[in-house]
Amino acid sequence: MKKTLIAAVMTSVCSTAALADIQPMSTVPAQADEQVTLSNYTQAPFNQWAFQNMGIHPSVMVPRDGDITRIPANLNPNVVNHSFAYGDQTLTFRDAMINDHTDGYIIIKDGKVLHEEYFGDFDARDHHLWASSTKSLVGQALGLLVEQGKVDVDEKVSHYIAELKGTHFGEQTLRTLLNMTSAIDYSEDYVNMAPGDVHYEYFRRLGFIPAYDLMAMDPTKADTPRDLLSFAAMFEQAEALDINHKFEYHSPNVDVIGWVIARVSGEPLNQFIANNIWNKLGVEHDAFFITDMNYNPVATGGFNTTLRDFARVGLAMVNNGQYNGEQVFSEKWVKESFTLTDAEKQHMMNSVYKDQSTGVYDAHLEGYKNFLWVHDSEKNIATYRGVFGQFLYINQDKNVVIATFSSADSASNAARETSKVRMEAFESLAKSL
Numbered sequence: 001m002k003k004t005l006i007a008a009v010m011t012s013v014c015s016t017a018a019l020a021d022i023q024p025m026s027t028v029p030a031q032a033d034e035q036v037t038l039s040n041y042t043q044a045p046f047n048q049w050a051f052q053n054m055g056i057h058p059s060v061m062v063p064r065d066g067d068i069t070r071i072p073a074n075l076n077p078n079v080v081n082h083s084f085a086y087g088d089q090t091l092t093f094r095d096a097m098i099n100d101h102t103d104g105y106i107i108i109k110d111g112k113v114l115h116e117e118y119f120g121d122f123d124a125r126d127h128h129l130w131a132s133s134t135k136s137l138v139g140q141a142l143g144l145l146v147e148q149g150k151v152d153v154d155e156k157v158s159h160y161i162a163e164l165k166g167t168h169f170g171e172q173t174l175r176t177l178l179n180m181t182s183a184i185d186y187s188e189d190y191v192n193m194a195p196g197d198v199h200y201e202y203f204r205r206l207g208f209i210p211a212y213d214l215m216a217m218d219p220t221k222a223d224t225p226r227d228l229l230s231f232a233a234m235f236e237q238a239e240a241l242d243i244n245h246k247f248e249y250h251s252p253n254v255d256v257i258g259w260v261i262a263r264v265s266g267e268p269l270n271q272f273i274a275n276n277i278w279n280k281l282g283v284e285h286d287a288f289f290i291t292d293m294n295y296n297p298v299a300t301g302g303f304n305t306t307l308r309d310f311a312r313v314g315l316a317m318v319n320n321g322q323y324n325g326e327q328v329f330s331e332k333w334v335k336e337s338f339t340l341t342d343a344e345k346q347h348m349m350n351s352v353y354k355d356q357s358t359g360v361y362d363a364h365l366e367g368y369k370n371f372l373w374v375h376d377s378e379k380n381i382a383t384y385r386g387v388f389g390q391f392l393y394i395n396q397d398k399n400v401v402i403a404t405f406s407s408a409d410s411a412s413n414a415a416r417e418t419s420k421v422r423m424e425a426f427e428s429l430a431k432s433l
Contacts, residue, residue, distance in 0.1 A: 024049040038210035047388060048103065048407035051129040052122055054290050054304050057207050060297055062274045062287035069282025069324045071308060071315070074112035084428035086421050096425035100389050100418040101408045103128060104307045108401040109433050111315060116307070127288070127304045128405040131386025134303040135254045137273070137313060139178060139371030140321075141261055143333030144276055150264050153178065160260045167233045169256050176244055177253040178370050181347055183241035188249050190387070190411040198234070202252060205231045205292055206300070215293055227294035228255045244343075246350030247368050251300040254371060258299025269297040280326040281316065283309040301386065307405055310392060313384075314401035317394045333370070338380045338396070340367040345377075353414065360414035364423055375427075383426075387411040389419060393426040400430040 024034050024046045038057075041050035050056060080094040097105050098119075106116035118124065130137075145151040153174040157164055164170030172182050186199050190208075193200040204211035205228050214226045225231040232255055241248065258269045265272045270289045278287055287305040289297035312323065321329030348367045352358050367374045375381040380396035389406025391413075404422070413419040 022046075025053075038207070042208065042388070042411065044101070044407065044409040048101070048120065051388070051405070051407050052103070052126050054127070054129050054288075054302075057290040057302075058293065058295055059288045059290050059304075060268070060270045060295060062270045062278050062289060062303075064283045064286050065274075065279040067282060068284050069312075071108065071311070072112045074109070074114060076114045079107060079114045079429070079433075080117070082429045082432055084424060086424050091421065091425070093425045093429050096418075096421045097404065100416070100422045101406050102389065102422075103405045103407055105402065105404040106307055106311050107429070108311055108315065108403075110399050114433075118307075122405070124306060124308060125285070127285070127306055128310075129290075129386070129390065130301070130303040130305065130310065130384075131388060131390045132251065132301045133310075133384035133386035133390045133392055134299065134301050135251075135371040136373075136384035136392070137277070137303060138254055138258055138261070138269070138299045139337065140317075140329045140333065141269075141273055141277060142174075142178070142257055143330040143337070143370065145261065145264055146333060147330035151260065157256060157260065160263055161256070163229075164233060164256070168236050169232050169252075172243065174257065174260065177257055179244075179344060179347060180247055180250055180253050180368060180371075181244045182250065182253055183237050183243045183245065183248065184235045184250055184252065185238040186235060186250050186252060188251060201234075202228075202231060206251075206298060207290065207292065211293075219294075227292045227296055228252075228298065228300075229259050229294075229296055232256050232259070245347070247347045247353070248351065249368075254300035255298075257371075258297065261299075269299055277328055280324060280328045281309070281312045282324040283312055285309055307403055310405070311401055311403040314392045314394050314403055317382075317392075318396050318399060318401050320396075337370040337372045338374060338377055338382060340369060340374060340377045344369055360412070362414060362420075362423075364427060381427075381430075383423075385413055387413060389413065389422070391422070391426070393430070395430045398430045398433055400433055402426055402429070 022034055022045055024036050036046045036050050040046045082093045083090055103122040104118040107114045157172055158170035176182050203209045261272055262269050285306045290302040291297050316323035316328040320331045321327055321334045344367045348365055352360055353362045353365050364375045366377055373383045373385050382394050384392035388411055389408040391404045393402040410416050
C-alpha cells in the first residue's frame with residue numbers, strides 16, 4: 001500500500017501514542033512537536049488548531065456589509081438529549097457530535113436557534129474551514145448567473161473558458177460538471193497517493209500536500225502548471241468510465257465552475273460571493289477563502305466563516321433562497337437543486353455510495369446535483385458536506401437547519417463510522433422536531 005507524504009511526515013515526528021499528549025500551538029513560541037505546519041495541518045490533533053486558523057495558507061477576503069441580522073432564539077437545550085438507535089447502540093445527538101470531534105454545532109428550527117454549543121478553544125467568534133461544503137455554495141453562486149441568463153448549463157465549458165478548448169473538461173457541459181459525472185481520470189483518495197499520481201499532483205496545487213518546489217518557481221520563467229486553474233487542462237477521461245453514467249466525487253469539477261463564475265461575472269470568485277451573497281445574509285463576520293499559490297480562491301473547499309454565518313446559508317437554502325428580506329439564492333435554482341431526474345437518481349445508484357459491499361455506502365443519499373448532496377427530493381432534504389466533519393443539514397420538510405464544524409481524525413466522511421452516526425443523528429433529530 002502506498003503511504004501518503006503526510007503520514008510519512010507524521011511518523012517521523014512522533015509516535016501515535018504521543019499524539020494524545022500534544023497540544024498544538026499551546027506555547028509561545030510553539031514547541032517543535034506542537035508546531036502546526038503545511039505538512040501536518042490536516043492530521044489530528046494538529047487539524048483542530050489549523051482548521052480554525054487557515055491563514056497558514058494564502059487567502060483573500062470576503063467582506064461583509066450592511067446591518068447584522070440576529071438569528072432569533074427559542075432555546076431548548078434538552079434537544080441535544082434526543083436519543084436514536086444506530087446498530088445495536090443507543091446514543092444521544094450530543095454523543096454523536098462529541099464522538100466525531102465536533103468543534104461546534106447549532107440547531108435551528110423554524111428560523112430560531114434551539115441550541116448551540118462550542119468545544120475546546122473554538123467559540124462563536126472564530127472562523128473555521130468549510131472544506132468541501134464550499135462546493136455547494138459555489139453551486140448556488142453559479143445559479144445566480146443562470147438566473148440572470150448569463151450562463152447556460154447545457155453549454156460546453158470551453159464556451160466560457162477558451163483556455164480549456166480541446167481539453168476533456170472543455171468538451172463537457174456545465175451540467176456534467178455540476179453533477180460530477182465528468183468521468184475524469186482521477187481519484188478522491190486522501191490516503192493512497194504517490195508523486196506522479198494525478199490526484200497527488202492536484203492536491204499539491206490545492207494545498208492539501210505542500211508543494212515547496214512549485215512555490216519557488218518564477219511564473220515568468222516556467223510553464224509548469226502551478227495553480228488549480230492551469231492544472232485543469234491536465235485531466236483526461238478515465239478509460240473505464242463513461243461520461244454522464246455515474247456520480248464520481250471529483251473535486252476538480254468545482255475549480256472549473258469557480259473559473260466560469262469569475263470569467264462570466266468579471267469578478268474574482270471571492271468578490272462575486274461577497275457582492276451577491278455575503279452582503280445579503282446579514283452575517284456577523286467577514287469570511288475568507290484560502291487560495292492556491294496564484295491567489296485563485298479554492299472553489300472546491302476553501303471557504304472559512306463563523307458557525308452562525310455558516311448556518312445563515314442554511315437558513316436561505318431551507319427557504320428556497322430567501323433570507324433577511326433578500327432573495328439571496330435563485331429560488332428556481334434552489335428548487336432545481338433538490339429536484340432529481342430519473343437519470344440523476346441512476347447516476348447515484350451507479351456510484352460506490354450505493355454499493356452496500358463498500359465502506360462508503362450511504363443509506364441517506366438519493367442523488368447529487370449542483371454540488372448538493374440530496375437525501376430526499378420529495379421532502380427537500382440535503383446537505384453541504386466537507387471532509388473532517390463540516391456539515392450543513394437542510395430539511396425543508398421540517399424547516400430544520402443544523403450546522404457543524406469539526407476536526408475529525410480522518411478526512412473521508414463517507415468512510416468514517418462516527419460520521420455515519422452523525423448523519424443518522426441529523427435525520428433522527430429532524431424527524432422528532
